[in-house]
Amino acid sequence: MSRSTIDIVNRNLAKRYAKEKRFRLFGLLSILAGLTALCFLLVTIVSNGWGAFTQSYIQLTLDLDPETLSITDPLDNDQWSYANYTAVIKKSLRERFPDIKSRKDKKRLYRIISPGAGYQVNQLMHDRSLLGQTVTIWLPADDDVDSVIKGHIDRNRPENERRVSDKTLALIDELVNSDQLQRKFNNVFFSAGDSSEPEQAGIKGAMLGSFFTLIVALLLSFPIGIAAAIYLEEFAPKNKWTDFIEVNINNLAAVPSIVFGLLGLAVFLNWFGLPRSVPLVGGIVLTLMTLPTIIISSRVALKSVPPSIREAALGLGASKMQTIFDHVLPLALPGMLTGGIIGMAQALGETAPLLMIGMVAFIVDIPGSFTDPATVLPVQIFLWSDSPERAFVERTSGAIMVLLMFLILMNSIAVLLRKRFERRW
Amino acid sequence: MVDTKSSSPTSSDPRDYRNTVGKIEVPNTKMSMRDVDVFYGDKQAVFGVDLDIAKNEVIAMIGPSGCGKSTFLRCMNRMNDTIEGCVVSGSLKLDDQDIYDPKLDVVPLRARVGMVFQKPNPFPKSIYDNVAYGPQIHGLASSRVELDEIVENSLRKAGLWNEAKDRLDQPGTGLSGGQQQRLCIARTIAVSPEVILMDEPCSALDPIATARIEELIDELSANFTIAIVTHSMQQAARVSHRTAYFHLGYLVEIGATDDIFTNPRHRLTEDYITGRFG
Numbered sequence: 147m148s149r150s151t152i153d154i155v156n157r158n159l160a161k162r163y164a165k166e167k168r169f170r171l172f173g174l175l176s177i178l179a180g181l182t183a184l185c186f187l188l189v190t191i192v193s194n195g196w197g198a199f200t201q202s203y204i205q206l207t208l209d210l211d212p213e214t215l216s217i218t219d220p221l222d223n224d225q226w227s228y229a230n231y232t233a234v235i236k237k238s239l240r241e242r243f244p245d246i247k248s249r250k251d252k253k254r255l256y257r258i259i260s261p262g263a264g265y266q267v268n269q270l271m272h273d274r275s276l277l278g279q280t281v282t283i284w285l286p287a288d289d290d291v292d293s294v295i296k297g298h299i300d301r302n303r304p305e306n307e308r309r310v311s312d313k314t315l316a317l318i319d320e321l322v323n324s325d326q327l328q329r330k331f332n333n334v335f336f337s338a339g340d341s342s343e344p345e346q347a348g349i350k351g352a353m354l355g356s357f358f359t360l361i362v363a364l365l366l367s368f369p370i371g372i373a374a375a376i377y378l379e380e381f382a383p384k385n386k387w388t389d390f391i392e393v394n395i396n397n398l399a400a401v402p403s404i405v406f407g408l409l410g411l412a413v414f415l416n417w418f419g420l421p422r423s424v425p426l427v428g429g430i431v432l433t434l435m436t437l438p439t440i441i442i443s444s445r446v447a448l449k450s451v452p453p454s455i456r457e458a459a460l461g462l463g464a465s466k467m468q469t470i471f472d473h474v475l476p477l478a479l480p481g482m483l484t485g486g487i488i489g490m491a492q493a494l495g496e497t498a499p500l501l502m503i504g505m506v507a508f509i510v511d512i513p514g515s516f517t518d519p520a521t522v523l524p525v526q527i528f529l530w531s532d533s534p535e536r537a538f539v540e541r542t543s544g545a546i547m548v549l550l551m552f553l554i555l556m557n558s559i560a561v562l563l564r565k566r567f568e569r570r571w
Numbered sequence: 572m573v574d575t576k577s578s579s580p581t582s583s584d585p586r587d588y589r590n591t592v593g594k595i596e597v598p599n600t601k602m603s604m605r606d607v608d609v610f611y612g613d614k615q616a617v618f619g620v621d622l623d624i625a626k627n628e629v630i631a632m633i634g635p636s637g638c639g640k641s642t643f644l645r646c647m648n649r650m651n652d653t654i655e656g657c658v659v660s661g662s663l664k665l666d667d668q669d670i671y672d673p674k675l676d677v678v679p680l681r682a683r684v685g686m687v688f689q690k691p692n693p694f695p696k697s698i699y700d701n702v703a704y705g706p707q708i709h710g711l712a713s714s715r716v717e718l719d720e721i722v723e724n725s726l727r728k729a730g731l732w733n734e735a736k737d738r739l740d741q742p743g744t745g746l747s748g749g750q751q752q753r754l755c756i757a758r759t760i761a762v763s764p765e766v767i768l769m770d771e772p773c774s775a776l777d778p779i780a781t782a783r784i785e786e787l788i789d790e791l792s793a794n795f796t797i798a799i800v801t802h803s804m805q806q807a808a809r810v811s812h813r814t815a816y817f818h819l820g821y822l823v824e825i826g827a828t829d830d831i832f833t834n835p836r837h838r839l840t841e842d843y844i845t846g847r848f849g
Contacts, residue, residue, distance in 0.1 A: 384655070454692035458755070461650060462705040462762060463682035472704070473694060
């Protein structure tokens with residue numbers, strides 16, 4: 147009798163194992179598919195964006211004489227502000243290439259330096275003792291020159307089909323040969339705001355905008371979300387009203403984010419008259435968007451606290467408040483924090499609602515407070531991806547890399563917090 | 572109330588369990604329950620139970636699973652309040668105070684009637700904090716020194732002091748199952764309750780840990796009134812002074828433990844304790 151049972155079991159065994167193997171294979175395949183997509187994405191972004199972290203600089207010896215700068219009275223502040231800093235650069239370029247005589251060639255020569263380089267000289271001359279001296283500095287090259295150096299422009303194409311003329315290429319080659327044209331770390335990218343010149347454009351403005359916006363969102367959504375979750379989960383009576391609220395919260399979590407932007411536009415800008423394009427309003431709108439996520443994950447975290455802990459506290463004569471704040475909340479906090487950080491990461495990557503409240507503007511100044519016009523990283527990426535200049539392509543990817551870094555950082559913090567505070571019972 | 576509600580000899584079915592056999596009342600009453608019904612929604616779990624508990628006695632409640640003994644126990648400090656849809660009717664008194672008086676605050680009630688649960692449930696905090704929590708929330712200690720004293724005394728009474736004194740700052744969840752349960756007992760007695768309710772305190776423990784808890788119950792009965800629900804008849808026989816046998820939500824028989832186990836009067840009690848069913 148038992149003999150035959152074993153036989154039946156053995157007969158089916160191969161089938162069972164085959165099923166198991168098949169299932170594991172499917173799992174493995176889906177993970178591989180996911181990983182391939184991720185690798186493809188990362189490789190594309192990194193290969194495109196790596197160049198954004200370096201920039202071609204041209205070494206020039208500037209003769210900062212007052213005459214070229216048209217400063218006649220060094221004590222007159224107006225003269226300093228309106229001084230012709232570009233003239234110094236042009237003069238230096240002419241001296242570096244004394245053979246260039248024709249007006250057309252000279253114009254071409256001037257264009258190898260970024261049009262914004264005069265601003266750098268202006269910055270440099272905040273040290274007024276430099277007046278009349280000679281300095282050697284590195285100034286950013288024009289984005290076309292940069293593209294040539296980075297190999298984005300094909301030299302083998304006929305001259306009329308490429309952006310850079312043969313004569314400019316000759317200039318570039320000469321500077322490269324004399325080590326006066328080099329790729330260096332692109333600190334402008336991390337220290338400047340937006341600009342229409344790629345070599346002068348940076349993400350600092352957008353990063354600070356994101357920072358201020360997230361601070362507002364964090365300060366609002368965390369307390370509100372956790373308080374709402376605690377009330378709904380622990381105190382609210384279970385009736386059709388709370389059911390109604392719960393359904394609505396779940397619904398809001400799935401509402402397209404642009405709807406929150408429209409709401410922000412209608413309520414905060416048009417009704418309350420708050421200024422447009424500012425991180426304060428952006429933060430409020432993102433708060434509305436992330437609240438459902440935070441409330442739902444916080445409620446799940448509260449629910450997952452074992453009832454035995456509540457019973458133990460209640461059995462000792464702890465009041466409801468004491469039970470919740472002394473025992474339930476500490477155990478639920480890691481889950482709440484994880485939900486909160488994931489909500490924040492979601493807010494960091496959000497573009498659509500911010501478009502509606504005007505955070506999509508071209509803003510050169512770096513925001514210094516919650517009410518300065520600003521843009522945020524994902525919107526900056528959106529803006530740059532629209533720009534025609536070749537050099538903005540790599541800056542777009544560069545900004546994406548920075549955004550991804552922040553997202554990875556925030557999610558790792560979420561994991562760390564969970565590991566750190568997770569307690570077993 | 573008459574002193575006994577015995578099944579009359581004329582009762583047609585010897586297995587009728589709707590009337591309680593044995594003497595319900597005791598001298599020196601600590602808790603007094605009359606006509607207690609408990610409903611979970613539409614389902615009635617406890618039917619008209621009358622029971623008195625004397626001061627400093629250990630009363631065991633036994634019976635097959637689902638007989639309502641745990642439900643009844645949890646009425647005594649209103650732990651059933653936390654269960655949705657649970658309705659309790661009848662009169663439950665602690666020293667003549669109505670436990671289910673709507674004006675009564677459950678916080679002081681639970682300080683007076685403590686509870687030890689089936690599964691050891693120490694807080695995920697240090698051993699010290701576990702024991703100190705109750706006195707802290709009720710403000711029983713005015714200084715750190717006093718609190719230390721309460722913690723030490725409670726751990727001593729729970730027989731855990733020698734094992735725990737060198738690791739008071741370590742998590743209570745790191746102890747063994749039996750130690751955890753003794754920690755829970757220490758936590759309960761730290762508040763100095765008058766009554767301790769124990770809901771199958773040994774069902775998750777091995778025989779050695781069980782023996783220690785039983786010893787402990789014996790020692791604690793000098794100072795506390797203890798009501799214990801157990802599935803182990805040997806345990807009931809060993810630790811309790813009186814035993815109540817529950818069946819399908821009815822209190823079938825109540826009496827001195829020795830009598831119940833040697834000379835049960837009701838047929839169902841006899842069947843249960845002799846292992847014929849249950």
